[in-house]
Amino acid sequence: MSHFDLTLELNGKKVTRKIPLRSRLLDALRYDFGLTGTKEGCGEGECGACTVLLSGRPVNSCLVLARQAEGCKVETVESTSTETLRRLNATGTSQCGACTPGIVMTARWLCDNPQTLDLMSLREFMSGNLCRCTGYDGVLSGIECLLDQEEGES
Amino acid sequence: MSLDRVDGLDKLSGKSAFVDDLTVPGCLFGGTIRSPVARGRIRKIHFSTAVDWSDFVIVDHRDIPGSNEVALIESDQPALASTNVRHLHEPVLLLAHSKLHRLREGLRSIRVEIEAAPPLFDVEAQPTKEMLQHGSDNVFKRIDIRKGDPASVFAKASRVIEGTYRTGSQEHVYLETQGMIAHQEGETLVVRGSMQCPYYILDALTIAFDRPKERFRVIQCPLGGGFGGKEEYPSVVAIHAALLAEKAGRPVKIIYDRQEDMAVTTKRHPSRVRHRTAVDDDGIILAMEIDILFDGGAYVTLSPVVLSRGTLHATGPYRCDHVHVHGEAKLTNSPPYGAFRGFGAPQTLFAIERHMDVIARDLGLDPGELRRRNLLCQGDTLATGQKVQDGVDLTALLARGEELAGVSLATQEYAAFNRSHPYLRRGVGRATFYHGAGFTGSGETHLASEVWVEGLADGRVRLLTAQTDMGQGTMTILAQIAGETLSVDPRSIEVVTPDTSLVPNSGPTVASRTAMVVGKLIEDGCRELQRILDSGSGPPSGKDFQNALELHHRENPGDLLRVSRSYQTPPGQNWDEVSYQGDAYACYSWAAHLAHVEVDLRTFQVRVTDYVALQEVGRVLNEVLARGQIQGGVAQGLGWTLLEEVILENGAMKNHQMMNYIIPGSGDLSPIRVFFEEIPSPSGPGGAKGIGELPLDGPAPAIINAVCHALSASIREIPLTPEVLMEFLGGKE
Amino acid sequence: MRVLTPSGLDHALALLAEFESSLTPLAGGTDLLVSWPHQNSDEVGFLDLSPLRAEHSAPRLEQDALVLSMLTTYWDVIASEEVRTEFPLLLAAALKVGAVQIQSAGTWAGNIANGSPAADGVPVLMAYGAEVVLRSTRGEVRVPLDRYYLGYKQSVRALDQLIVEIRVPRRKREIEWFHKVGARFAQAISKLGVAVTRDETGHRVVVNSVAPTVVRCRALEDHLDQGGKIESVEQVRALLSFDIAPIDDIRSTSRYRESVLSRLLYFYLRKANLRKANG
Ligand SMILES: Cc1cc2nc3c(=O)[nH]c(=O)nc-3n(C[C@H](O)[C@H](O)[C@H](O)COP(=O)(O)OP(=O)(O)OC[C@H]3O[C@@H](n4cnc5c(N)ncnc54)[C@H](O)[C@@H]3O)c2cc1C
Numbered sequence A: 001m002s003h004f005d006l007t008l009e010l011n012g013k014k015v016t017r018k019i020p021l022r023s024r025l026l027d028a029l030r031y032d033f034g035l036t037g038t039k040e041g042c043g044e045g046e047c048g049a050c051t052v053l054l055s056g057r058p059v060n061s062c063l064v065l066a067r068q069a070e071g072c073k074v075e076t077v078e079s080t081s082t083e084t085l086r087r088l089n090a091t092g093t094s095q096c097g098a099c100t101p102g103i104v105m106t107a108r109w110l111c112d113n114p115q116t117l118d119l120m121s122l123r124e125f126m127s128g129n130l131c132r133c134t135g136y137d138g139v140l141s142g143i144e145c146l147l148d149q150e151e152g153e154s
Numbered sequence B: 001m002s003l004d005r006v007d008g009l010d011k012l013s014g015k016s017a018f019v020d021d022l023t024v025p026g027c028l029f030g031g032t033i034r035s036p037v038a039r040g041r042i043r044k045i046h047f048s049t050a051v052d053w054s055d056f057v058i059v060d061h062r063d064i065p066g067s068n069e070v071a072l073i074e075s076d077q078p079a080l081a082s083t084n085v086r087h088l089h090e091p092v093l094l095l096a097h098s099k100l101h102r103l104r105e106g107l108r109s110i111r112v113e114i115e116a117a118p119p120l121f122d123v124e125a126q127p128t129k130e131m132l133q134h135g136s137d138n139v140f141k142r143i144d145i146r147k148g149d150p151a152s153v154f155a156k157a158s159r160v161i162e163g164t165y166r167t168g169s170q171e172h173v174y175l176e177t178q179g180m181i182a183h184q185e186g187e188t189l190v191v192r193g194s195m196q197c198p199y200y201i202l203d204a205l206t207i208a209f210d211r212p213k214e215r216f217r218v219i220q221c222p223l224g225g226g227f228g229g230k231e232e233y234p235s236v237v238a239i240h241a242a243l244l245a246e247k248a249g250r251p252v253k254i255i256y257d258r259q260e261d262m263a264v265t266t267k268r269h270p271s272r273v274r275h276r277t278a279v280d281d282d283g284i285i286l287a288m289e290i291d292i293l294f295d296g297g298a299y300v301t302l303s304p305v306v307l308s309r310g311t312l313h314a315t316g317p318y319r320c321d322h323v324h325v326h327g328e329a330k331l332t333n334s335p336p337y338g339a340f341r342g343f344g345a346p347q348t349l350f351a352i353e354r355h356m357d358v359i360a361r362d363l364g365l366d367p368g369e370l371r372r373r374n375l376l377c378q379g380d381t382l383a384t385g386q387k388v389q390d391g392v393d394l395t396a397l398l399a400r401g402e403e404l405a406g407v408s409l410a411t412q413e414y415a416a417f418n419r420s421h422p423y424l425r426r427g428v429g430r431a432t433f434y435h436g437a438g439f440t441g442s443g444e445t446h447l448a449s450e451v452w453v454e455g456l457a458d459g460r461v462r463l464l465t466a467q468t469d470m471g472q473g474t475m476t477i478l479a480q481i482a483g484e485t486l487s488v489d490p491r492s493i494e495v496v497t498p499d500t501s502l503v504p505n506s507g508p509t510v511a512s513r514t515a516m517v518v519g520k521l522i523e524d525g526c527r528e529l530q531r532i533l534d535s536g537s538g539p540p541s542g543k544d545f546q547n548a549l550e551l552h553h554r555e556n557p558g559d560l561l562r563v564s565r566s567y568q569t570p571p572g573q574n575w576d577e578v579s580y581q582g583d584a585y586a587c588y589s590w591a592a593h594l595a596h597v598e599v600d601l602r603t604f605q606v607r608v609t610d611y612v613a614l615q616e617v618g619r620v621l622n623e624v625l626a627r628g629q630i631q632g633g634v635a636q637g638l639g640w641t642l643l644e645e646v647i648l649e650n651g652a653m654k655n656h657q658m659m660n661y662i663i664p665g666s667g668d669l670s671p672i673r674v675f676f677e678e679i680p681s682p683s684g685p686g687g688a689k690g691i692g693e694l695p696l697d698g699p700a701p702a703i704i705n706a707v708c709h710a711l712s713a714s715i716r717e718i719p720l721t722p723e724v725l726m727e728f729l730g731g732k733e
Numbered sequence C: 001m002r003v004l005t006p007s008g009l010d011h012a013l014a015l016l017a018e019f020e021s022s023l024t025p026l027a028g029g030t031d032l033l034v035s036w037p038h039q040n041s042d043e044v045g046f047l048d049l050s051p052l053r054a055e056h057s058a059p060r061l062e063q064d065a066l067v068l069s070m071l072t073t074y075w076d077v078i079a080s081e082e083v084r085t086e087f088p089l090l091l092a093a094a095l096k097v098g099a100v101q102i103q104s105a106g107t108w109a110g111n112i113a114n115g116s117p118a119a120d121g122v123p124v125l126m127a128y129g130a131e132v133v134l135r136s137t138r139g140e141v142r143v144p145l146d147r148y149y150l151g152y153k154q155s156v157r158a159l160d161q162l163i164v165e166i167r168v169p170r171r172k173r174e175i176e177w178f179h180k181v182g183a184r185f186a187q188a189i190s191k192l193g194v195a196v197t198r199d200e201t202g203h204r205v206v207v208n209s210v211a212p213t214v215v216r217c218r219a220l221e222d223h224l225d226q227g228g229k230i231e232s233v234e235q236v237r238a239l240l241s242f243d244i245a246p247i248d249d250i251r252s253t254s255r256y257r258e259s260v261l262s263r264l265l266y267f268y269l270r271k272a273n274l275r276k277a278n279g
């Protein structure tokens, strides 16, 4: 068996594709489901560029076999609201954009779980997303801006 | 004004398609077989019999139609090794297959047999005859800058202070690895991918294929970072992809994975800089003798120009009438070192700025005070004889930096803290420096960059340049410059993605030259467009401009309203390439950076607790982008100083994984506080100067000076990893 | 390549019994799938444990022990208020494993089973006196974690056994401390790490990255149990030397590891001693 049918609840839609058994979730998203927003920075789990939400948790999709995600909910950067993107753009969250989709996903998860920041600072929390362009200040202020917004709404 | 990044939403949403995001029907995957040793003669290439090779495309040096070289300054670097190899991982053979995992299997199943020769790894060692591989002495380039008569000053000097400083290599770690796609389109070979300089690639292809330029089209994809790493190296990947595509008769995609990218591509030149300085008892510098050595790696590539910038920044921003700077870039059997943000200047500025603190300590002077006594003033001359005329008051700049960083209070507090704490030590350090914007010397004149500005029928304006946006915001800045010049909404300005079949050659996207040099041409082009549309009531702007443009097209249907602008050497700018005398750069950016550190003597880890980056970069065009450039550059510089160690094995990077090559994460940094001093410059558009590389010059000396302050030590080498610091302190409590 | 998907724990154990030598249990994948494209997948067989996640991931507090389940992740511990309050070292270590992406996928059992001498989850568990529960179709055994490893990447686990639980005794502790030294703040494999506890059973000093496995520093523990004083870095170094054998590798040097470990322990134990003396 070199291929199998993978079914995902991908960005809110149920989708199925026949994919190679050896594919990582990252490969399946990019090459089989055509969602190239999720980027590969290292393939070692270090950089976080490939971060997606799998069953509601941020994971590196380069460290997940597609097979392991069978039947699961997967959220990728493509499902981010325009409002969120616009806020992040105003602060300089992205420069080259290679780390950015991963950062957006980690940030989105944090906005849904802001109590995490009782245990650690934002700076500490974001250390699984490496960025070579921004020096992180732009990234962090973008996320702070999102968090403020969430707080304002709730 | 800060225009939000025009490509920002696409980057944030992942819509920006990097080269690996493109799907090309029928595309093969290409890969590279490399030399397993650092130096030798190729004997034989073994293909495993366990693999069916019939469905692989295989290319070696005999498939190169033109000259087997990666054309750049010299032609010594082959595109594919034919007989000899000069470094580990040197490309020997190319493979392509329609299935990625079969390609990987193929790559695992070929062995290059080499009769090894003794490799040279120590650039400081005098090469024996057997080790000579370039000219008569392995020297790629030698530069001397002379001013006054240093020898006679040294002969009489009562106080001469010496120091030798070393810096390690650095890997770019752009988050998007190198990649290219090549395919045939009729008679034309089309290459698209991740690159800073489309026209460099075009030149390299014409030579490797021995065909006219018209037979190629080079298209730039959005870039996931460059930092110099995609200046010259992409020519190698482009030639390889094109060779495979031509032989296969199908499109071929080569994407380096992270490990390959780190192991084989260019890195920052390691350096050794020796200073001898004559000073008087007040700390006034009387004469400087500076000897610079860069490890160039196995081929010339850009080493001569990197060395050039290194020598031109070696004296730091200090007044001195008697100077001799000598620089050499020499061969070793490491993969070639290449362009990296800062381009040789961070190395020599680390040396001088550390040396200033060494001198201050020797004289018992405050390092800030020593600098104040020697900083350049308006009208002073640099080592090349160039007059300083940027209008900046460096003494005031440093004073403001020290105030922003709270230096005097911290100095007192730290003294008390360090006496009482069992294992933490705190210190503060500074660096004052400059960075020449644009190409060195007559580089811009030789380049003769050209841009086009087009006025479209719908009232919009289109900009055509070869400038690439690798994250630094080229598209945004150029749109903003045009928008401001014409007083129109910058979002209505179209910036065309570089494609050599569409855009003119406005030169490479390097050397902090885009906003300043190319931006200036855009500004001029827009003005010219306004003059053309002037119907007598003065050059139109804003809504009037758009109306005039639409009117022009109604009256002249089908007219291509295109203005071309080419670089003109500013009057009075002179440079002598031979004597290294004259105006090395059109203008300079200036800075004072200050770092506070805390050293943990249990673990020898250094933490930068506060960083102030104050710079004079002319007018700041876009505050958000400018701040981002500075912060990103400082973070990269901090990594080079404290974390990033390129461990070499057989001359090449051994720790070629992100797991083992440590770039800073968000948790390793404290906020980087950025401040600007704005003195509009005549050189750039709207008074702007270069900004991109400057921030890399400051962190290494500022941080190490702070560590030395904290520990009352004199460290002369980076990276200062905890292991190095521990050995340096010799287990001292 | 083969991936087997069990329907429940018994099925998983049955599959493992049937194909033991050719099947590798796959939990969070944060060790197994690193640089996956470089691995020759043709030769790989995985027993994918993810279908068991729903039933075997929540940590639970029993009368006398905290029970981490087969698929409990670092984040499961971070997110559980009762666990992190009662077992602060588990929280401290969890926060130091990779960063959030690794913490939410990586499991404690995987950390133990992977057997890396640099594992950060293992020292704190060992310092808490944890037991590993191994189960196969042949039955179940409990092994104290400090007797689990036999050598570099060697353990008592047979190929047909799964780690189904990790049991951490609920004891009153007088001191507890964890410190990790990595090349950067987070997302870095340990250059060295140390966990220290003292409870009614005595001191435990457990270190990683300085021996072929995570180890207890028995000589130092004995010295402390006997009320010995901590006088100098040199003394700590000498006591450690009975139990550790650091090496040079791509991440650090043996000299650094030995020296820094001695210093960290010296400064910590001095302070702890002082507190005891004063309090
Ligand atoms: C970027 C990155 C950073 C990391 N940082 C750290 C760090 O800071 N500290 C640290 O300690 N580790 C670190 N790791 C390693 C890894 O995350 C941990 O070891 C993790 O706990 C492994 O768990 P897993 O569930 O992902 O294991 P897997 O990769 O699924 O498996 C690991 C091993 O355990 C076996 N196994 C898994 N579950 C069981 C079971 N129930 N019974 C028997 N065998 C089993 C598997 O067969 C395999 O041999 C890092 C990894 C990455 C990629």
Ligand code: FES
Residues within 6 Å of the ligand: A039, A040, A041, A042, A043, A044, A045, A046, A047, A048, A049, A050, A051, A060, A061, A062, A063
């Ligand atoms: S690509 Fe997955 S973490 Fe880097």
Ligand code: FES
Residues within 6 Å of the ligand: A093, A094, A095, A096, A097, A098, A099, A100, A130, A131, A132, A133, A134, B175, B224, B225, B471
């Ligand atoms: S924006 Fe380029 S790596 Fe983060």
